[in-house]
Amino acid sequence: MLEVKNLHVYYGGIHALKGIDLRVAEGQIVTLIGANGAGKSTTLRSIAGLVRPRQGSIVFQGTELTTLPTYKVIQLGIGVAPEGRKVFGNLTVLENLELGAYNRPPQEFQADLEWVFSLFPRLEERRKQLAGTLSGGEQQMLALGRALMSRPKLVLLDEPSLGLAPLVVEEVFETITTINQQGATVLLVEQNAMAALHVAHYAYVLETGRITLEGTGRDLLQDERVRKAYLGE
Ligand code: ATP
Numbered sequence: 001m002l003e004v005k006n007l008h009v010y011y012g013g014i015h016a017l018k019g020i021d022l023r024v025a026e027g028q029i030v031t032l033i034g035a036n037g038a039g040k041s042t043t044l045r046s047i048a049g050l051v052r053p054r055q056g057s058i059v060f061q062g063t064e065l066t067t068l069p070t071y072k073v074i075q076l077g078i079g080v081a082p083e084g085r086k087v088f089g090n091l092t093v094l095e096n097l098e099l100g101a102y103n104r105p106p107q108e109f110q111a112d113l114e115w116v117f118s119l120f121p122r123l124e125e126r127r128k129q130l131a132g133t134l135s136g137g138e139q140q141m142l143a144l145g146r147a148l149m150s151r152p153k154l155v156l157l158d159e160p161s162l163g164l165a166p167l168v169v170e171e172v173f174e175t176i177t178t179i180n181q182q183g184a185t186v187l188l189v190e191q192n193a194m195a196a197l198h199v200a201h202y203a204y205v206l207e208t209g210r211i212t213l214e215g216t217g218r219d220l221l222q223d224e225r226v227r228k229a230y231l232g233e
Contacts, residue, residue, distance in 0.1 A: 001026040001185055002047070002154060007056035009042050016042045017053070018209040024154065029176065029186040031196040031217070033230060034206035040189040044156045048080045049073045060154070075103055079152025081143045081160065089132025093123050096131050096142055100149030116145040119175055137168035148179065155179065157188045161195060173199050193230035197221045
């Protein structure tokens with residue numbers, strides 16, 4: 001479904017991605033793990049058209065993405081849930097979700113909204129609340145819900161568990177599995193390697209701009225190097 005080849009990204013003189021190759025097969029959850037600054041967010045931002053790679057290709061269902069603006073990438077069926085709490089704090093929950101649906105047929109809005117509310121009942125209870133007053137976990141759910149309102153075929157998730165209490169983290173990962181079972185393919189960037197590898201069909205380890213290991217989630221959970229470097233053993 002998505003194929004990234006030999007991707008190089010620079011921020012000025014910083015060579016942030018040094019030839020990344022990865023694939024996401026339709027129906028899978030694929031995760032990208034690695035330390036701070038390894039280039040995980042940069043990889044997602046390149047796919048979303050938010051940074052321009054200097055070299056390499058990103059092909060989604062036959063379309064080259066590297067020259068497309070973000071709104072076109074979203075139109076092709078890619079939903080982006082950004083890192084942290086980047087919801088519109090001075091808008092309500094419902095208004096945030098409406099923004100996520102801007103490229104969808106208006107007659108389907110209600111059904112999409114009901115779907116998102118079925119995944120996140122808490123958002124329905126708080127539909128009129130200002131997003132900036134939600135808890136961290138609720139804001140994360142809203143970021144995810146807003147991305148889902150575009151009914152994406154592929155969802156890009158940037159550290160959905162960042163800063164959340166363990167129970168909420170569990171809830172977020174359960175929701176990711178549910179979304180996937182309901183048909184969305186997921187590319188998940190995570191520092192919480194343990195949780196990410198548990199839900200992922202396939203995983204890549206990124207170190208200073210390069211993929212250094214890859215395999216099924218199960219294989220990497222058992223890999224000595226991964227256990228030492230990322231699972232705190
Ligand atoms: P984290 O988990 O800490 O978010 P990451 O793996 O997502 O890390 P990136 O955010 O992709 O890493 O950053 C990769 C490298 O590029 C880092 O060295 C970072 O300092 C650098 N970088 C990222 N964004 C910029 C920017 N806008 N300008 C300059 N350098 C940047």
